[in-house]
Amino acid sequence: MRGRLALLLIALLVVPMAVTAWLAWASLLGERRADELQAGRELTSGETFLIREETLALVAELDGALTGLALQAARDAAAPDPEPAARGRARVLVLDGGQDLPRERADLSEPARALADGLARAGVARSGYALFPGSAAPALFEVAFAPPAEPKPSSRGGGTLLLRAVAAPGATSLLHLLPARSRLARSLVLPDRTLVARREGNSFAVTNHTVGEPGPALPDPRATSALAPAVDDGGPDVACGLDGDVAWGMLALRDLSGAPVACAVVQAHRADLVAHEPPVPLGGRVRSGVAWVAVAGVVLALALAVLAPRWIWGDIRDSTNSIFHSVERLRELVRRNSRALDEQSRVIGSLTSSTSALRMSSRSIADTTRALTHSAEQSAWVSQSGNQKAELSQRAVLEVRDRVEQISVQMTELGRRCGDIGKILGFIDNLSKETNTLSINASIQAMGAGSSGRQVTVMAGEIRKLADLALGSTHEIQELVGQIQEGSRMTLAATEDGCREVDKCIASFEELESAFARILRWVEETTRGSHGIEQSTSRQSDSLRSVVQSIEELEQRASETGGNFHDVVAAADELARLGADMNETWRVG
Amino acid sequence: MATSADTPPPADTQGTCCLLVEAGARKLACSFAAVLMVGSYEHVAQVPGSSHWLLGLIQWRGRLLTVVDAGRLFGYQPSRPRHIIVLRGLRVDTALAVDTILALEDPGGIADLVLDVEALSAHPALQPGAAASAPPPGQAA
Numbered sequence: 001m002r003g004r005l006a007l008l009l010i011a012l013l014v015v016p017m018a019v020t021a022w023l024a025w026a027s028l029l030g031e032r033r034a035d036e037l038q039a040g041r042e043l044t045s046g047e048t049f050l051i052r053e054e055t056l057a058l059v060a061e062l063d064g065a066l067t068g069l070a071l072q073a074a075r076d077a078a079a080p081d082p083e084p085a086a087r088g089r090a091r092v093l094v095l096d097g098g099q100d101l102p103r104e105r106a107d108l109s110e111p112a113r114a115l116a117d118g119l120a121r122a123g124v125a126r127s128g129y130a131l132f133p134g135s136a137a138p139a140l141f142e143v144a145f146a147p148p149a150e151p152k153p154s155s156r157g158g159g160t161l162l163l164r165a166v167a168a169p170g171a172t173s174l175l176h177l178l179p180a181r182s183r184l185a186r187s188l189v190l191p192d193r194t195l196v197a198r199r200e201g202n203s204f205a206v207t208n209h210t211v212g213e214p215g216p217a218l219p220d221p222r223a224t225s226a227l228a229p230a231v232d233d234g235g236p237d238v239a240c241g242l243d244g245d246v247a248w249g250m251l252a253l254r255d256l257s258g259a260p261v262a263c264a265v266v267q268a269h270r271a272d273l274v275a276h277e278p279p280v281p282l283g284g285r286v287r288s289g290v291a292w293v294a295v296a297g298v299v300l301a302l303a304l305a306v307l308a309p310r311w312i313w314g315d316i317r318d319s320t321n322s323i324f325h326s327v328e329r330l331r332e333l334v335r336r337n338s339r340a341l342d343e344q345s346r347v348i349g350s351l352t353s354s355t356s357a358l359r360m361s362s363r364s365i366a367d368t369t370r371a372l373t374h375s376a377e378q379s380a381w382v383s384q385s386g387n388q389k390a391e392l393s394q395r396a397v398l399e400v401r402d403r404v405e406q407i408s409v410q411m412t413e414l415g416r417r418c419g420d421i422g423k424i425l426g427f428i429d430n431l432s433k434e435t436n437t438l439s440i441n442a443s444i445q446a447m448g449a450g451s452s453g454r455q456v457t458v459m460a461g462e463i464r465k466l467a468d469l470a471l472g473s474t475h476e477i478q479e480l481v482g483q484i485q486e487g488s489r490m491t492l493a494a495t496e497d498g499c500r501e502v503d504k505c506i507a508s509f510e511e512l513e514s515a516f517a518r519i520l521r522w523v524e525e526t527t528r529g530s531h532g533i534e535q536s537t538s539r540q541s542d543s544l545r546s547v548v549q550s551i552e553e554l555e556q557r558a559s560e561t562g563g564n565f566h567d568v569v570a571a572a573d574e575l576a577r578l579g580a581d582m583n584e585t586w587r588v589g
Numbered sequence: 590m591a592t593s594a595d596t597p598p599p600a601d602t603q604g605t606c607c608l609l610v611e612a613g614a615r616k617l618a619c620s621f622a623a624v625l626m627v628g629s630y631e632h633v634a635q636v637p638g639s640s641h642w643l644l645g646l647i648q649w650r651g652r653l654l655t656v657v658d659a660g661r662l663f664g665y666q667p668s669r670p671r672h673i674i675v676l677r678g679l680r681v682d683t684a685l686a687v688d689t690i691l692a693l694e695d696p697g698g699i700a701d702l703v704l705d706v707e708a709l710s711a712h713p714a715l716q717p718g719a720a721a722s723a724p725p726p727g728q729a730a
Contacts, residue, residue, distance in 0.1 A: 433629070437672070440627045443693050447621045
């Protein structure tokens, strides 16, 4: 079915287009081909060629302009040379036979000599064509100038000017004489000047260039586009025409870069030409061919119109049925997708609410974390202040220990002094005892002294009383000292216990300090962790916010898609209805 | 060896003045006539293998005294001597080791035993070279 439709399209559209394009190309080709046929080969007997009137006029004028310039150059060359002694003269040779110009061409000797002298003064090698004026018509020469092999440094001149006359040619014989187009690197050389023909847009400019100096451009307003192809870089370099019985040929002259520099024109009598019967114009044959092709196309189209219905309409019906079934399937798929979209919207809605709840919980986590961070910071502050207080307390306890140690030292010293007192008391005790014993002995001895010993006895008794008093005081003092020593011992013991307790307290303070330090480290770690949690929850909250936004957009898109799907469903229903109608139509048809 | 210090006191003081001491938890009254001097119980050199009432020997003013336990000597508890009473009028230079010298008189007659020169001289333990084991006969208070 598709192949047949494609064939039909080709037959109805492509064939006429191809025919039209072929016609256009053929017409152009014929036109172009006509020019090339005329200009690219020998004219056969009875053959005619195209003539452009504009080209004829231009060629004549160009010929005249070149001729005028050549004459002017020759006249200038004939003028007295201001430095004749310093200049040598060039030899003029004609290539054919290597002789001087034949006598019958004496009218060319003067311009040739002028050209040679000019080229000798320039002292450079030149080659090209020279159009010398003649009595009857300008003569074209192929020119080549070779400077001397060893030029004299004090003067210029010398050299050889070679000329080869371009024989009286036919319209195309010039082409055989001249080298191939790619080697047309010539210029029209004149004495001390060069003529350059240059294309400027649609104009053809002839410029007179003095040797060594650029000359002004002289645009030729009479040049037309008809002449331009002749010297165009892409067009033929030759053209020819018939003026009465005179046939002319024009050749574009180019320099080494391929730019046209001049036109060389030759003339020949018509009798030298061979002509042929004019062939049937290509354009007429092309037109008849086009007409037959058009007729064939119409016949083909009618045949296709007659033969197409049976198998085209059947294919169309089959296509319609398949479209109908496809539409039904499409409608069912659209319905399923619509239900899926609804479900998706519902899921998105629940996801949105879940995400919002998650976001709320994330926010509360962030708040809780901030509160935790604040509590941790406060705990850290409390720990730090507690640590400071503990340090203060420790210092106070250390001072207490120092004081207690001092007290202990003092008590020890007191005990030592008490010991010294005890020793003294012991001495006093011994003294008292000895005194008592002495008093007793004195009394005893006084007993033996009789009455006189009675006083001694009394004195001994007094002494003994004093000794007893001293002994009693000593005992009291000893008792007091003993009490003091006991108190000192108890105080010392208590002090030592206090020192031990202080040491324990200091150890406890150190443990407390280390505990505070650990608490502080834990609090700092907790604070860092809280900060990290806070940042994470903040990022989480941001992410959730963007997720919520995305979900909301998704929900909106889903709603839009659902709406579009409803439209699609409606369109599918409409399409199905159309398909049913078409089926009904086929069945009736 | 008798010295001036050994001279007994006059007779008018005998029996009225005495040295009241305590030895072995008993109070002993020793007349001045029997007492030469009172001293401290110190630097007593013990004599191994002697009687239980013999505490040792002491050097006193160039003389070697025999120190006896007054409490044990007279059948009382052992003394805790802190004083010695150098006796006179005995054949052996003897010193009684007593606990305390209470007074130079016995106003209340509280002494448990009165020691005079005759009683002490007759005590067999205070004889030269004798180790007395029975308490001497003395006036009980």
